[in-house]
């Protein structure tokens with residue numbers, strides 16, 4: 016029997032993010048020596064039948080069909096929010112007000128006002144808060160941060176960040192919730208652009224201070240989703256309007272003086288989950304692509320880039336896993352996130368990225384939308 020203090024977890028939502036968070040809660044204690052032992056107490060979802068099936072498959076002890084009931088329970092000390100963005104603020108604020116610790120999927124909210132309300136609620140609550148920007152916890156990305164902190168790149172001049180996917184290239188792919196502004200807040204911008212903003216800010220230690228942007232919706236009408244709201248949904252005969260961006264491109268300045276470019280698109284045919292970042296400094300450069308997530312490319316002066324295989328025990332997080340060269344996957348980034356969250360709860364501090372960090376990203380998203388909507392910021396080339 017473990018003598019660690021048990022902490023009860025209640026999770027809301029069980030789709031893609033719910034599944035990957037569940038595996039993290041299930042496995043984290045088996046690989047990391049933690050001060051707290053999470054207990055997967057309860058899973059909440061609207062349909063009793065589907066929630067019960069998901070709960071049995073994912074390893075939760077009980078189910079609720081109303082997240083308010085989950086928050087009321089004494090066996091829940093941590094609330095994990097894995098729902099679309101339109102419910103983040105309501106759930107998070109109620110959970111914080113009830114004294115729970117809260118981890119919330121990204122982007123933090125659908126609007127800056129909601130994110131601000133969440134930060135306000137967090138400031139007066141005893142519980143800790145975290146926004147789930149999982150890519151910070153890729154060992155190669157954390158190693159990139161370490162190199163920048165150690166000064167190995169010198170002064171950072173350029174940040175080049177891209178998040179490239181192609182899952183909606185087919186115009187018959189249905190209008191799932193990620194393509195609806197009322198549910199998701201924005202499109203590629205908030206869903207995957209938010210990740211590269213966070214990654215760029217994390218690795219450089221600088222934040223985005225201004226942007227100039229273009230956004231586009233290439234396919235404006237899609238079949239209504241007939242089955243499942245997920246990335247593998249099927250469409251029916253009726254159609255509806257796409258109310259978010261399909262792609263967002265923006266340039267910006269970082270607080271330390273670097274120039275940055277960002278591209279977030281779901282129309283990069285052939286690219287599945289290519290979160291890429293390249294950073295050029297006065298002494299060296301770094302490059303990372305999630306599609307080869309166990310590698311970091313490093314240039315320190317002459318001779319171009321060399322590959323660092325980020326699978327050594329002294330690389331961030333790696334020592335808890337497999338021998339050198341065996342590599343980690345997408346799911347490990349969530350396990351690392353949960354590990355850091357539990358440690359922060361035990362220490363009584365907010366982990367990074369906190370809700371305040373999530374609000375900072377939300378402000379960048381809003382600035383991008385504002386810039387893209389402002390035709391006066393776009394100079395037409397004369398014929």
Ligand code: SOE
Nearest residue numbers: 031121180206207210246288
């Ligand atoms: C869909 O674009 C998605 O599932 C995002 O919502 C996740 O945040 C990203 O990790 C993978 O792609």
